[in-house]
Amino acid sequence: SSWWKNVEPAPKDPILGVTEAFLADPSPDKVNVGVGAYRDDNGKPVVLECVREAERRIAGSSFMEYLPMGGSVKMVEETLKLAYGDNSEFIKDKRIAAVQSLSGTGACRLFADFHKRFRPDSQIYIPVPTWSNHHNIWRDAQVTQKTYHYYHPETKGLNFSGLMDDVKNAPEGSFFLLHACAHNPTGVDPTEEQWREISQLFKAKNHFAFFDMAYQGFASGDPAKDAKSIRIFLEDGHHIGISQSYAKNMGLYGQRVGCLSVLCEDEKQAVTVKSQLQQLARPMYSNPPLHGAQIVSTILGDPELKSLWLKEVKIMADRIIGMRTTLRESLEKLGSPLSWEHVTKQIGMFCYSGLTPEQVDRLTSEYHIYMTRNGRISMAGVTTGNVGYLANAIHEVTK
Numbered sequence: 001s002s003w004w005k006n007v008e009p010a011p012k013d014p015i016l017g018v019t020e021a022f023l024a025d026p027s028p029d030k031v032n033v034g035v036g037a038y039r040d041d042n043g044k045p046v047v048l049e050c051v052r053e054a055e056r057r058i059a060g061s062s063f064m065e066y067l068p069m070g071g072s073v074k075m076v077e078e079t080l081k082l083a084y085g086d087n088s089e090f091i092k093d094k095r096i097a098a099v100q101s102l103s104g105t106g107a108c109r110l111f112a113d114f115h116k117r118f119r120p121d122s123q124i125y126i127p128v129p130t131w132s133n134h135h136n137i138w139r140d141a142q143v144t145q146k147t148y149h150y151y152h153p154e155t156k157g158l159n160f161s162g163l164m165d166d167v168k169n170a171p172e173g174s175f176f177l178l179h180a181c182a183h184n185p186t187g188v189d190p191t192e193e194q195w196r197e198i199s200q201l202f203k204a205k206n207h208f209a210f211f212d213m214a215y216q217g218f219a220s221g222d223p224a225k226d227a228k229s230i231r232i233f234l235e236d237g238h239h240i241g242i243s244q245s246y247a248k249n250m251g252l253y254g255q256r257v258g259c260l261s262v263l264c265e266d267e268k269q270a271v272t273v274k275s276q277l278q279q280l281a282r283p284m285y286s287n288p289p290l291h292g293a294q295i296v297s298t299i300l301g302d303p304e305l306k307s308l309w310l311k312e313v314k315i316m317a318d319r320i321i322g323m324r325t326t327l328r329e330s331l332e333k334l335g336s337p338l339s340w341e342h343v344t345k346q347i348g349m350f351c352y353s354g355l356t357p358e359q360v361d362r363l364t365s366e367y368h369i370y371m372t373r374n375g376r377i378s379m380a381g382v383t384t385g386n387v388g389y390l391a392n393a394i395h396e397v398t399k
Protein backbone atom coordinates (compact mmCIF):
# COMPACT_ATOMS: atom_id res chain seq x y z
CA SER A 1 0.00 0.00 0.00
CA SER A 2 1.13 3.57 -0.55
CA TRP A 3 0.77 4.28 3.18
CA TRP A 4 4.21 2.92 4.03
CA LYS A 5 6.24 3.14 0.86
CA ASN A 6 8.56 5.53 2.66
CA VAL A 7 9.49 2.84 5.19
CA GLU A 8 13.06 1.50 4.75
CA PRO A 9 14.10 -2.03 5.84
CA ALA A 10 15.56 -2.05 9.36
CA PRO A 11 19.23 -3.04 9.62
CA LYS A 12 20.00 -6.59 10.76
CA ASP A 13 20.49 -6.69 14.52
CA PRO A 14 24.23 -7.32 15.16
CA ILE A 15 23.39 -10.04 17.68
CA LEU A 16 19.98 -11.47 16.85
CA GLY A 17 20.82 -11.28 13.14
CA VAL A 18 23.58 -13.80 13.77
CA THR A 19 21.06 -16.25 15.21
CA GLU A 20 18.89 -15.85 12.11
CA ALA A 21 21.88 -16.58 9.83
CA PHE A 22 22.83 -19.60 11.96
CA LEU A 23 19.33 -21.04 11.82
CA ALA A 24 19.25 -20.60 8.05
CA ASP A 25 22.54 -22.49 7.57
CA PRO A 26 21.90 -26.17 6.58
CA SER A 27 25.47 -27.28 7.38
CA PRO A 28 25.68 -30.13 9.93
CA ASP A 29 28.97 -28.62 11.21
CA LYS A 30 27.50 -25.23 12.06
CA VAL A 31 28.39 -23.77 15.47
CA ASN A 32 26.56 -20.88 17.13
CA VAL A 33 28.69 -18.83 19.51
CA GLY A 34 26.71 -15.67 18.80
CA VAL A 35 23.78 -14.95 21.09
CA GLY A 36 24.48 -14.89 24.80
CA ALA A 37 22.24 -17.82 25.72
CA TYR A 38 23.42 -20.78 27.78
CA ARG A 39 23.75 -24.20 26.18
CA ASP A 40 24.74 -27.44 27.91
CA ASP A 41 27.66 -29.61 26.75
CA ASN A 42 25.37 -31.09 24.10
CA GLY A 43 24.73 -27.61 22.73
CA LYS A 44 21.15 -27.69 23.94
CA PRO A 45 19.24 -24.93 25.78
CA VAL A 46 18.64 -25.77 29.44
CA VAL A 47 15.54 -25.49 31.57
CA LEU A 48 16.82 -25.52 35.16
CA GLU A 49 15.44 -28.20 37.50
CA CYS A 50 14.43 -25.49 40.00
CA VAL A 51 12.36 -23.89 37.22
CA ARG A 52 10.72 -27.22 36.35
CA GLU A 53 9.81 -27.76 40.02
CA ALA A 54 8.48 -24.20 40.32
CA GLU A 55 6.32 -24.76 37.24
CA ARG A 56 4.97 -27.98 38.76
CA ARG A 57 3.94 -26.03 41.85
CA ILE A 58 2.36 -23.22 39.81
CA ALA A 59 0.58 -25.49 37.34
CA GLY A 60 -3.16 -25.25 37.53
CA SER A 61 -3.07 -21.93 39.39
CA SER A 62 -6.39 -20.19 39.00
CA PHE A 63 -4.74 -16.77 39.28
CA MET A 64 -4.64 -15.17 35.83
CA GLU A 65 -5.36 -11.59 36.83
CA TYR A 66 -3.43 -8.48 35.83
CA LEU A 67 -0.39 -7.83 37.94
CA PRO A 68 -0.13 -4.27 39.31
CA MET A 69 1.71 -1.82 36.99
CA GLY A 70 4.77 -2.36 39.18
CA GLY A 71 4.50 -6.12 38.72
CA SER A 72 4.73 -8.89 41.30
CA VAL A 73 5.54 -7.37 44.70
CA LYS A 74 6.87 -10.72 45.94
CA MET A 75 9.14 -11.23 42.95
CA VAL A 76 10.48 -7.67 43.26
CA GLU A 77 11.08 -8.14 47.02
CA GLU A 78 13.12 -11.31 46.42
CA THR A 79 14.97 -9.72 43.51
CA LEU A 80 16.06 -6.70 45.53
CA LYS A 81 17.62 -9.03 48.10
CA LEU A 82 19.83 -10.48 45.36
CA ALA A 83 21.15 -7.08 44.35
CA TYR A 84 21.18 -5.15 47.64
CA GLY A 85 21.73 -8.02 50.09
CA ASP A 86 19.39 -10.11 52.26
CA ASN A 87 19.78 -7.72 55.21
CA SER A 88 19.98 -4.49 53.26
CA GLU A 89 19.11 -1.44 55.37
CA PHE A 90 17.75 0.18 52.20
CA ILE A 91 15.18 -2.60 51.83
CA LYS A 92 14.31 -2.35 55.53
CA ASP A 93 13.92 1.44 55.26
CA LYS A 94 11.82 1.06 52.10
CA ARG A 95 14.09 3.48 50.23
CA ILE A 96 14.11 1.52 46.99
CA ALA A 97 11.67 2.33 44.20
CA ALA A 98 11.38 -0.94 42.27
CA VAL A 99 9.18 -2.41 39.57
CA GLN A 100 9.10 -5.69 37.67
CA SER A 101 10.35 -5.10 34.15
CA LEU A 102 10.32 -6.84 30.78
CA SER A 103 13.62 -8.51 31.62
CA GLY A 104 16.87 -6.54 31.51
CA THR A 105 16.09 -4.77 28.27
CA GLY A 106 12.83 -3.50 29.72
CA ALA A 107 14.51 -2.33 32.92
CA CYS A 108 17.13 -0.38 30.98
CA ARG A 109 14.50 1.19 28.73
CA LEU A 110 12.20 2.12 31.60
CA PHE A 111 15.10 3.77 33.36
CA ALA A 112 16.19 5.56 30.18
CA ASP A 113 12.66 6.95 29.72
CA PHE A 114 12.54 7.96 33.41
CA HIS A 115 15.95 9.63 32.99
CA LYS A 116 14.73 11.56 29.94
CA ARG A 117 11.49 12.64 31.59
CA PHE A 118 12.98 13.89 34.86
CA ARG A 119 16.53 14.90 33.90
CA PRO A 120 15.89 15.93 30.27
CA ASP A 121 19.06 18.00 29.86
CA SER A 122 21.47 15.36 31.14
CA GLN A 123 23.30 12.72 29.14
CA ILE A 124 24.55 9.21 29.79
CA TYR A 125 28.09 7.91 29.44
CA ILE A 126 28.19 4.42 27.89
CA PRO A 127 31.30 2.21 27.85
CA VAL A 128 33.23 1.42 24.63
CA PRO A 129 32.35 -1.29 23.71
CA THR A 130 29.05 -2.26 25.28
CA TRP A 131 26.03 -4.46 24.54
CA SER A 132 24.90 -3.15 21.17
CA ASN A 133 21.28 -2.70 22.28
CA HIS A 134 22.29 -0.17 24.96
CA HIS A 135 22.78 2.40 22.21
CA ASN A 136 19.32 1.65 20.75
CA ILE A 137 17.67 1.92 24.15
CA TRP A 138 19.05 5.32 25.11
CA ARG A 139 18.71 6.57 21.53
CA ASP A 140 14.99 5.76 21.45
CA ALA A 141 14.61 7.30 24.91
CA GLN A 142 16.20 10.38 23.34
CA VAL A 143 18.88 10.64 26.00
CA THR A 144 22.12 12.13 24.67
CA GLN A 145 24.89 9.54 24.74
CA LYS A 146 28.56 10.08 25.46
CA THR A 147 31.14 7.33 25.65
CA TYR A 148 33.83 6.45 28.16
CA HIS A 149 36.98 4.39 27.62
CA TYR A 150 36.63 0.85 28.90
CA TYR A 151 38.41 -1.85 26.85
CA HIS A 152 42.15 -1.83 26.13
CA PRO A 153 42.70 -3.64 22.77
CA GLU A 154 46.46 -4.03 23.18
CA THR A 155 46.18 -5.88 26.50
CA LYS A 156 42.63 -7.18 25.88
CA GLY A 157 41.96 -5.94 29.40
CA LEU A 158 40.54 -2.89 31.12
CA ASN A 159 41.65 0.62 30.14
CA PHE A 160 41.42 1.72 33.76
CA SER A 161 43.31 4.99 33.39
CA GLY A 162 41.26 5.92 30.33
CA LEU A 163 38.07 5.13 32.23
CA MET A 164 39.14 7.18 35.25
CA ASP A 165 40.13 10.14 33.07
CA ASP A 166 36.70 10.13 31.42
CA VAL A 167 34.97 9.89 34.79
CA LYS A 168 37.11 12.76 36.06
CA ASN A 169 36.55 14.94 32.99
CA ALA A 170 32.78 14.40 32.75
CA PRO A 171 30.72 17.34 34.05
CA GLU A 172 29.69 17.11 37.72
CA GLY A 173 26.59 14.99 38.19
CA SER A 174 26.83 12.99 34.96
CA PHE A 175 25.03 9.67 34.48
CA PHE A 176 27.13 6.57 33.78
CA LEU A 177 26.05 3.13 32.60
CA LEU A 178 28.11 0.42 34.33
CA HIS A 179 28.04 -3.35 33.79
CA ALA A 180 27.85 -4.77 37.32
CA CYS A 181 29.72 -7.96 36.34
CA ALA A 182 30.60 -10.06 33.27
CA HIS A 183 30.93 -7.09 30.93
CA ASN A 184 29.33 -7.67 27.54
CA PRO A 185 31.06 -8.07 25.06
CA THR A 186 34.57 -7.97 26.56
CA GLY A 187 34.33 -10.25 29.60
CA VAL A 188 36.60 -7.70 31.30
CA ASP A 189 35.58 -6.41 34.75
CA PRO A 190 37.33 -3.95 37.07
CA THR A 191 39.00 -5.62 40.06
CA GLU A 192 37.46 -5.05 43.49
CA GLU A 193 40.16 -2.47 44.20
CA GLN A 194 39.45 -0.68 40.93
CA TRP A 195 35.71 -0.66 41.70
CA ARG A 196 36.55 1.03 45.03
CA GLU A 197 38.54 3.72 43.21
CA ILE A 198 35.77 4.19 40.66
CA SER A 199 33.23 4.57 43.45
CA GLN A 200 35.35 7.16 45.28
CA LEU A 201 35.76 9.20 42.09
CA PHE A 202 32.00 8.99 41.42
CA LYS A 203 31.48 10.38 44.94
CA ALA A 204 33.89 13.24 44.32
CA LYS A 205 32.17 14.08 41.05
CA ASN A 206 28.64 13.41 42.31
CA HIS A 207 28.00 11.15 39.29
CA PHE A 208 24.99 8.83 39.06
CA ALA A 209 25.71 5.12 38.52
CA PHE A 210 23.22 2.97 36.62
CA PHE A 211 24.20 -0.70 36.91
CA ASP A 212 23.08 -3.15 34.28
CA MET A 213 23.33 -6.55 36.01
CA ALA A 214 22.28 -9.08 33.37
CA TYR A 215 24.62 -11.90 34.41
CA GLN A 216 24.55 -12.05 38.21
CA GLY A 217 25.91 -15.51 39.07
CA PHE A 218 27.41 -16.10 35.65
CA ALA A 219 30.74 -14.38 36.23
CA SER A 220 31.92 -16.27 39.32
CA GLY A 221 29.09 -18.75 39.87
CA ASP A 222 28.21 -16.86 43.08
CA PRO A 223 25.46 -14.19 42.79
CA ALA A 224 26.62 -12.45 45.98
CA LYS A 225 30.21 -12.18 44.69
CA ASP A 226 28.96 -10.92 41.31
CA ALA A 227 27.09 -8.09 43.03
CA LYS A 228 30.29 -6.83 44.69
CA SER A 229 30.53 -3.69 42.54
CA ILE A 230 27.01 -2.70 43.55
CA ARG A 231 27.71 -3.40 47.24
CA ILE A 232 30.81 -1.18 47.12
CA PHE A 233 28.80 1.69 45.65
CA LEU A 234 26.05 1.19 48.24
CA GLU A 235 28.58 1.15 51.11
CA ASP A 236 29.96 4.44 49.75
CA GLY A 237 26.52 6.02 49.91
CA HIS A 238 25.66 6.24 46.22
CA HIS A 239 21.99 6.43 45.24
CA ILE A 240 22.13 4.10 42.25
CA GLY A 241 19.85 2.53 39.65
CA ILE A 242 19.95 -1.18 38.82
CA SER A 243 18.62 -3.29 35.97
CA GLN A 244 18.27 -6.99 36.84
CA SER A 245 17.41 -9.92 34.60
CA TYR A 246 16.59 -13.61 35.05
CA ALA A 247 17.10 -14.39 31.37
CA LYS A 248 20.53 -16.00 31.77
CA ASN A 249 21.03 -16.88 35.43
CA MET A 250 17.64 -18.57 35.73
CA GLY A 251 17.27 -19.46 32.04
CA LEU A 252 14.01 -17.53 31.77
CA TYR A 253 14.98 -15.90 28.44
CA GLY A 254 11.59 -15.90 26.76
CA GLN A 255 9.65 -15.25 29.98
CA ARG A 256 11.00 -11.70 30.03
CA VAL A 257 11.42 -11.36 33.81
CA GLY A 258 13.51 -8.59 35.32
CA CYS A 259 13.46 -5.67 37.72
CA LEU A 260 14.29 -1.98 37.67
CA SER A 261 15.24 -0.41 41.00
CA VAL A 262 16.28 3.11 42.03
CA LEU A 263 17.70 3.81 45.50
CA CYS A 264 16.08 7.01 46.83
CA GLU A 265 16.64 9.47 49.69
CA ASP A 266 13.86 8.05 51.83
CA GLU A 267 10.62 6.07 51.73
CA LYS A 268 8.59 9.08 50.62
CA GLN A 269 10.80 9.67 47.57
CA ALA A 270 10.78 5.95 46.78
CA VAL A 271 6.99 5.94 46.70
CA THR A 272 7.02 8.99 44.46
CA VAL A 273 9.63 7.60 42.08
CA LYS A 274 7.84 4.23 41.90
CA SER A 275 4.60 6.01 41.01
CA GLN A 276 6.36 7.67 38.07
CA LEU A 277 7.97 4.41 36.92
CA GLN A 278 4.47 2.91 36.88
CA GLN A 279 3.22 5.96 35.00
CA LEU A 280 5.82 5.18 32.30
CA ALA A 281 4.97 1.47 32.21
CA ARG A 282 1.23 1.95 31.88
CA PRO A 283 1.16 3.32 28.30
CA MET A 284 4.11 1.11 27.29
CA TYR A 285 2.83 -2.35 28.29
CA SER A 286 0.43 -1.57 31.16
CA ASN A 287 1.65 -4.35 33.44
CA PRO A 288 4.26 -7.09 33.12
CA PRO A 289 3.74 -10.83 32.43
CA LEU A 290 2.66 -13.10 35.24
CA HIS A 291 4.12 -16.55 34.62
CA GLY A 292 7.82 -15.78 34.80
CA ALA A 293 7.30 -13.68 37.92
CA GLN A 294 5.52 -16.62 39.56
CA ILE A 295 8.43 -18.91 38.69
CA VAL A 296 10.97 -16.50 40.20
CA SER A 297 8.87 -15.88 43.31
CA THR A 298 8.36 -19.62 43.83
CA ILE A 299 12.08 -20.37 43.53
CA LEU A 300 13.45 -17.48 45.57
CA GLY A 301 10.66 -17.73 48.16
CA ASP A 302 11.47 -21.38 48.97
CA PRO A 303 14.85 -21.97 50.68
CA GLU A 304 15.22 -25.43 49.12
CA LEU A 305 14.46 -24.25 45.58
CA LYS A 306 16.70 -21.21 46.08
CA SER A 307 19.63 -23.37 47.09
CA LEU A 308 18.95 -25.67 44.11
CA TRP A 309 19.02 -22.59 41.89
CA LEU A 310 22.34 -21.46 43.40
CA LYS A 311 23.79 -24.91 42.64
CA GLU A 312 22.47 -24.85 39.07
CA VAL A 313 23.74 -21.36 38.29
CA LYS A 314 27.18 -22.41 39.56
CA ILE A 315 27.11 -25.47 37.30
CA MET A 316 26.42 -23.22 34.30
CA ALA A 317 29.16 -20.77 35.26
CA ASP A 318 31.65 -23.59 35.90
CA ARG A 319 30.96 -25.19 32.53
CA ILE A 320 31.74 -21.91 30.81
CA ILE A 321 34.90 -21.43 32.88
CA GLY A 322 35.98 -24.94 31.96
CA MET A 323 35.42 -24.26 28.26
CA ARG A 324 37.63 -21.17 28.49
CA THR A 325 40.52 -23.30 29.64
CA THR A 326 39.88 -25.95 27.00
CA LEU A 327 39.60 -23.42 24.17
CA ARG A 328 42.80 -21.63 25.23
CA GLU A 329 44.73 -24.92 25.58
CA SER A 330 43.45 -26.17 22.20
CA LEU A 331 44.66 -22.98 20.51
CA GLU A 332 48.03 -23.22 22.22
CA LYS A 333 48.40 -26.91 21.25
CA LEU A 334 47.80 -25.95 17.62
CA GLY A 335 50.89 -23.78 17.87
CA SER A 336 49.04 -20.51 17.41
CA PRO A 337 51.50 -17.60 17.19
CA LEU A 338 49.10 -15.40 19.17
CA SER A 339 48.58 -15.14 22.91
CA TRP A 340 45.21 -16.55 24.05
CA GLU A 341 45.69 -15.74 27.73
CA HIS A 342 42.69 -13.43 27.62
CA VAL A 343 40.37 -16.37 26.89
CA THR A 344 40.85 -17.55 30.48
CA LYS A 345 41.39 -14.13 32.06
CA GLN A 346 38.07 -12.74 30.85
CA ILE A 347 34.92 -13.83 32.72
CA GLY A 348 31.20 -14.36 32.28
CA MET A 349 29.31 -15.33 29.15
CA PHE A 350 31.65 -13.81 26.61
CA CYS A 351 35.20 -13.93 25.31
CA TYR A 352 36.32 -10.87 23.38
CA SER A 353 38.61 -12.83 21.11
CA GLY A 354 40.33 -10.02 19.21
CA LEU A 355 39.30 -11.57 15.89
CA THR A 356 38.78 -8.96 13.17
CA PRO A 357 35.45 -8.65 11.33
CA GLU A 358 37.13 -10.13 8.24
CA GLN A 359 38.36 -13.14 10.25
CA VAL A 360 34.87 -13.55 11.70
CA ASP A 361 33.46 -13.51 8.17
CA ARG A 362 35.90 -16.28 7.19
CA LEU A 363 34.87 -18.38 10.20
CA THR A 364 31.29 -18.12 8.99
CA SER A 365 31.85 -18.61 5.25
CA GLU A 366 34.52 -21.34 5.51
CA TYR A 367 33.61 -23.08 8.79
CA HIS A 368 29.94 -22.26 9.43
CA ILE A 369 30.88 -20.73 12.80
CA TYR A 370 28.63 -17.89 13.86
CA MET A 371 29.64 -15.05 16.18
CA THR A 372 29.09 -11.30 16.26
CA ARG A 373 31.40 -9.37 13.92
CA ASN A 374 33.16 -7.70 16.86
CA GLY A 375 34.81 -11.06 17.53
CA ARG A 376 32.73 -11.81 20.64
CA ILE A 377 32.44 -15.52 21.38
CA SER A 378 29.52 -16.64 23.50
CA MET A 379 31.38 -19.22 25.57
CA ALA A 380 28.07 -20.84 26.44
CA GLY A 381 27.95 -22.10 22.85
CA VAL A 382 31.29 -23.88 23.19
CA THR A 383 31.12 -27.60 24.05
CA THR A 384 33.59 -30.46 24.38
CA GLY A 385 32.10 -31.58 21.06
CA ASN A 386 32.86 -28.41 19.10
CA VAL A 387 35.79 -26.79 20.94
CA GLY A 388 38.40 -28.61 18.81
CA TYR A 389 36.66 -27.62 15.57
CA LEU A 390 36.34 -24.03 16.82
CA ALA A 391 39.98 -23.80 17.91
CA ASN A 392 41.20 -25.21 14.61
CA ALA A 393 39.09 -22.76 12.61
CA ILE A 394 40.25 -19.80 14.72
CA HIS A 395 43.85 -20.96 14.29
CA GLU A 396 43.41 -21.25 10.50
CA VAL A 397 42.07 -17.70 10.15
CA THR A 398 44.60 -16.13 12.52
CA LYS A 399 47.89 -17.95 11.84
Ligand SMILES: Cc1ncc(COP(=O)(O)O)c(CN[C@@H](CCC(=O)O)C(=O)O)c1O
Nearest residue numbers: 015035036103104105131184212214245247
Ligand atom coordinates in the same frame (compact mmCIF):
# COMPACT_ATOMS: atom_id res chain seq x y z
C1 LIG B 1 24.50 -6.31 29.27
C2 LIG B 1 23.14 -6.80 28.91
N1 LIG B 1 22.06 -6.15 29.41
C3 LIG B 1 20.81 -6.55 29.13
C4 LIG B 1 20.59 -7.65 28.31
C5 LIG B 1 19.15 -7.97 28.02
O1 LIG B 1 18.79 -9.20 28.42
P1 LIG B 1 17.23 -9.55 28.66
O2 LIG B 1 16.99 -10.78 27.88
O3 LIG B 1 16.42 -8.39 28.17
O4 LIG B 1 17.12 -9.71 30.14
C6 LIG B 1 21.67 -8.37 27.75
C7 LIG B 1 21.44 -9.57 26.86
N2 LIG B 1 22.34 -9.71 25.80
C8 LIG B 1 22.56 -11.02 25.23
C9 LIG B 1 21.27 -11.69 24.76
C10 LIG B 1 20.72 -11.35 23.38
C11 LIG B 1 20.38 -9.88 23.28
O5 LIG B 1 19.34 -9.45 23.82
O6 LIG B 1 21.20 -9.16 22.67
C12 LIG B 1 23.63 -10.92 24.15
O7 LIG B 1 24.35 -9.89 24.16
O8 LIG B 1 23.82 -11.87 23.39
C13 LIG B 1 22.97 -7.94 28.06
O9 LIG B 1 24.04 -8.59 27.57
